Amino acid sequence: MATMTVEAAGSLEPVAREAWDALANPGWRVGQGGRAMREANCGWPPGSEAAFNPFVTYDFLRALEEAGCVGERTGWHPRHLLLRDGSGDLIGAAPAYLKTHSKGEFVFDYGWADAFERAGGRYYPKLQISVPFTPAQGPRLLAGRDPTGERRELIAKALVALAKETNASSVHATFLEPADFAALVAAGYLARLDVQFHFTNEGYATPDDFLAALASRKRKQVKRERREALANDITVRWLVGDDITEAHWDAFYKFYMDTGSRKWGRPYLNRRFFSLLGERLGHSTCLMIAERAGRPIAGALNFIGSETLFGRYWGCVEDHPFLHFEVCYYQAIDFAIAHGLKRVEAGAQGGHKLARGYEACETRSAHHIGHPGLRDAVARYLEAERREVVMHREALNEMAPFRKDLGSENE
CATH class of the missing domain: 3.40.630.30 (Gcn5-related N-acetyltransferase (GNAT))
Incomplete structure (x- = not known):
């Protein structure tokens, strides 16, 4: 992609609804009253259609802004990443917020913030890539039809640049789908795992x-x-x-x-x-x-x-x-x-x-830490935490209520 521009939008208001939704939920459109409809002849091979996720729709995120649930005095300041080609067309995006606290995220980093600030660092603001107040998996690197993964790679790098531009200490992308998780880890973000039911x-x-x-x-x-x-x-x-x-x-x-x-x-x-x-x-x-x-x-x-x-x-x-x-x-x-x-x-x-x-079930997040010392400490912590999470998940599922042998009753 020879010519691109990257910008941060303080609101979704000036962004075209159709352009955002085509990246967030490719192959789908949201009709009147929020009905999700699969597009005819959308070009996906049989069995490979992208799933529809309501939380990353323009309407959901914009409703949070219009209602004042994010924005001034909330600590969630929209900085949505927009990636445009040479013609000005939107080819990539990410729901991003510059945050002055760690509330409403459900992936907890209070310990990281406390340790860094006690050592004289400044953890906030940070850049959060998520749907506010929503611990649900879904797309975060909104790339539309991106079979090569090139757009995801560009968005991952652009988020780091946006963090530097806004003096954010770090980038945190939470409740990731596998493709976004893989792209962020490949770009050098730290991997974190957790468990949901x-x-x-x-x-x-x-x-x-x-x-x-x-x-x-x-x-x-x-x-x-x-x-x-x-x-x-x-x-x-x-x-x-x-x-x-x-x-x-x-x-x-x-x-x-x-x-x-x-x-x-x-x-x-x-x-x-x-x-x-x-x-x-x-x-x-x-x-x-x-x-x-x-x-x-x-x-x-x-x-x-x-x-x-x-x-x-x-x-x-x-x-x-x-x-x-x-x-x-x-x-x-x-x-x-x-x-x-x-x-x-x-x-x-x-x-x-x-x-x-x-x-x-496993949930995934990815974190880019700017300060080398904090990054090393968090990386060591996450390596140990990932092992614990995997063992914990396996132990929990040993206690699942399902029959061990479907051929017989299991008391």
Whole structure:
């Protein structure tokens, strides 16, 4: 690529929506109300179509900006990387934020920051390549159709240059898909691994097929929990697209605020964001609402990809045994099976998900540290941490609730 320009945008507002989405979700377009539609004759070989990810769409990221969830006074300052060819066409991008803290990332570097600053260094600002407040895997080096990997390589290098230009100590790209992870590591970034709990749909035709794959004792436990969760005349509804009204968002926002206030003190998202979400990405959103006597008492917000249901937020105004498990985990499995989705990503942390049919899966991030001394220390730490993570994941999956031998009952 003989002539290119690199720029950092303080907002997505001046960026063409269609150009961004063509890089973020090649082969897909987002229609009215957020319905993801595969493009006809998109040019992908059979079986190799890129998956649709709602979090990197223009509409999702722009809604965060318009609602004020990122920007001034939040510590998340947009610096989206834009790579253009000689004609000015957008050929690469990355959702990037200059950050003055490490909140809302779910890949923790507080220890690195503390050690560096106690040694006299300045860790913040740093450059974060991620979707704010979203511990879900997805594209980060937005390169469209990039069969050679050349554009990813250019974006990886441009991010380091952007960090230097903005006096950022480091670059952190989190919850990476394998291709982006490989490109960043090849460019000299440090590799980090972690574990999340995901449900894998092994071609189940019905929820009963999933139950049949569990060991007998675990199957009985799941049935009991689901029965008790709905014992007090509680019903759960799936709401998608136009079925979600402002009244539903009002109810869900109360749930979200209750959980956020108890868990991390100050919730990251505001009420306006949810209205924008419903307006622009409603058909990529599934709101699961639990009701008792016609009154909403709990809910979980999920996002619908072409292959994955992403579980994000939960809350309630009434406590009932196992209702959290029912609305967040079991209903998500039912939805994935009913819609032929390959997996459910149920968010960060939570070893309790293992007993509910979720397995420990690897997540990846990559980090470029500018200061040589800090880089060496972090590299040594990550080498040891990667070994521990691999052993931990293997040990967790030894305790998975599935039958060891599908030819016989496994108590």
